[in-house]
Amino acid sequence: MASFDELVTLIEENRSNGVEFGTQEQDPGLPWIEKAESALGCSLPPSYKWFLQNFGGGEIYGEEIYSVYPIEPYGQVPGGDVTFNTLNNRRNGFLKENQLAVSASDAGELFYLDMSHVDADGEAKVIRKTGDRTETYAANFAEFLKKRIAS
Template identity: 30%
Template sequence: MDDISQHLISLLGSGEACGPATQEQIDVAQCKLGLIFPPSYRLFLQTFGAVFGHGFEIAGLTPGKDEPTIWCDMLSSTLMYRRHDALPKDSIYISTDGMDLSYFLKCSKVGPAQEGEVIEWGPDHDGGSIYAESFTSFLERHLDR
């Protein structure tokens, strides 16, 4: 297990995961969105799928069963935000603060090795602001509230 995997487990291990996303689910989501997820987020998807914990949730790829789940599906949430033109360009929905602010992870259209910034976006976003330099730094900051 590499350092990033261990770090993700140490940060998110207390939450309830829906189970790993398959490579096919990840490929389909990237294709539907026309984006390439950052390596750390792909690893999160492959390890957890999505996570719901005490005071936090991290959207991911959920099993897609017909019954309601506790996990937030990143693909359907991102597509909903796109329909309303309510997210930063080339980004995906990953979380909320439970009030007015949502968090979006910048993705690449060309390179699978690029880590993206996390943008904090709210009602008066004025283009949003950089909340964290990467998905893992977002988790460190967001979960330390």
């Protein structure tokens, strides 16, 4: 896994050049992260929590990386909220209960965390789904960010 320090360097080098992330001031806060986990039925992987706590959310080349919107009623605000997007994709049959949407591309790709296979560190693979086709995209959320920024 890419170290968080390496990832921060990559993010900062690419700010205003396709990477538009927030700052620690946009951290939704632990109570909101816990609300998301409760609504989604699982703990968020550590690298995803790190992203939320350090950047709050943002976009890579115009594609939103889903975050936690600290707005009541929680999980009902459309846009880039991880809970709204995950629950909506589950209702529509695009995701299963153990899958968490983290981003979607203009090319029809849906990226999700496969929480059915969590490693010893609590990390989950990021899967790219295009139509009925799925493939492992990254070993964890941190590598997903690194790969999206580098592409």
